[in-house]
Amino acid sequence: MTRSTPPIAAALVMATALALTACGGDDNSSKTIPGAQTTPPTPTATTTTAAPTASAQRPTITLPSDVKDVFEGGQTGDPVKDAVLLDNAEGIKAVDAAIVAGKATTPDVRFYYEGEGAVTMAEWVQSFLAHKNTTTGTVRYYKRDVTLKGAGSATLIYCADESKAFNKSRTTGKIAVTPVTKNSYTVYNSRLEKNKQGVWQTIKVISQRGAAQCQP
Numbered sequence: 001m002t003r004s005t006p007p008i009a010a011a012l013v014m015a016t017a018l019a020l021t022a023c024g025g026d027d028n029s030s031k032t033i034p035g036a037q038t039t040p041p042t043p044t045a046t047t048t049t050a051a052p053t054a055s056a057q058r059p060t061i062t063l064p065s066d067v068k069d070v071f072e073g074g075q076t077g078d079p080v081k082d083a084v085l086l087d088n089a090e091g092i093k094a095v096d097a098a099i100v101a102g103k104a105t106t107p108d109v110r111f112y113y114e115g116e117g118a119v120t121m122a123e124w125v126q127s128f129l130a131h132k133n134t135t136t137g138t139v140r141y142y143k144r145d146v147t148l149k150g151a152g153s154a155t156l157i158y159c160a161d162e163s164k165a166f167n168k169s170r171t172t173g174k175i176a177v178t179p180v181t182k183n184s185y186t187v188y189n190s191r192l193e194k195n196k197q198g199v200w201q202t203i204k205v206i207s208q209r210g211a212a213q214c215q216p
Contacts, residue, residue, distance in 0.1 A: 056197035059108045061093045064100060068138040069093050081146040084154045084192055087112060087200035092141070098125050099135050102170070117190070117202040128167070136175055137165035143214065152194040159214035160186045187211035 063069070071089045076082055091112030098106045104126045105118070113121050128134065144158040163184040167176045190205040 056199045058090065058199070059094070059111055061090060061097050061108055063093060063097055066136045067096055067100060069096060070138060070140045071144070072140065072142040073144045076146070078146075080148060081154075084146045084148075084156060084200045085144055088144075088156055088158075088190065088192065088202065089141070091202055095121050095125065096135060099128050102129060102134070104129065111199065112201055113203075114193070114195070114201040115203045117204050120205055131167075132170045133167040133176075134170055135165060136168040139165045154192045154200065156188075156190045156192060158188050159211070160188060161214075161216070162186060181210075182215060183209040185209075185211065185214040185216070187214050 069089070069092055071085070074082065074085050074089070076085070091109070094106065094108035094112050098104070098109050098121075105122045109121055109125075110118060140161040142159050142161065144156065147155045149155065161184065163180040166178065168174070169176075186207050186209045188205060188207045190202050192200045192202050194200050
């Protein structure tokens with residue numbers, strides 16, 4: 001299949017489908033994440049612990065001025081949920097930084113992603129590189145809903161408004177401006193686990209473009 005200028009979310013959908021197919025799953029992106037909601041991991045504790053603070057030295061991630069990620073709803077009043085949202089946001093920024101840097105993966109990406117989630121992100125970034133594209137513009141993340149599954153596991157569902165984010169050619173610098181449609185809005189469903197350093201790592205993620213719950 002030829003895709004000279006894939007929409008920003010399309011590459012993630014493809015990469016996730018490949019990862020799930022490799023594990024014997026269904027590559028239909030309109031279905032829910034296997035395991036993300038129906039078979040959550042067994043909780044390791046019955047009570048919620050405090051959010052991690054200085055247990056891990058988190059990397060400082062910087063993006064160029066033309067690439068922006070805007071995250072809404074970062075303060076829930078629950079320190080653990082807030083920690084999940086923060087690490088997820090930093091992981092998203094790390095992936096964008098990898099796309100800009102032209103690297104399929106980086107230490108920052110590996111810091112926030114593990115297992116199948118890391119594979120998915122590497123495949124996503126690689127699809128940009130294969131088409132000699134980078135990214136530009138602003139993505140807004142909203143309706144971010146965390147469900148805790150004990151002390152060390154969580155699911156996170158959130159929407160992304162990608163109507164102001166576009167692919168940019170690495171060779172010519174030309175921006176592929178595309179019209180805003182329902183597919184400019186994407187729902188992401190991810191599964192996170194807290195590692196020994198207290199970092200909430202994304203271990204699985206799948207997306208659906210044009211999701212009804214994300215439409216303006």
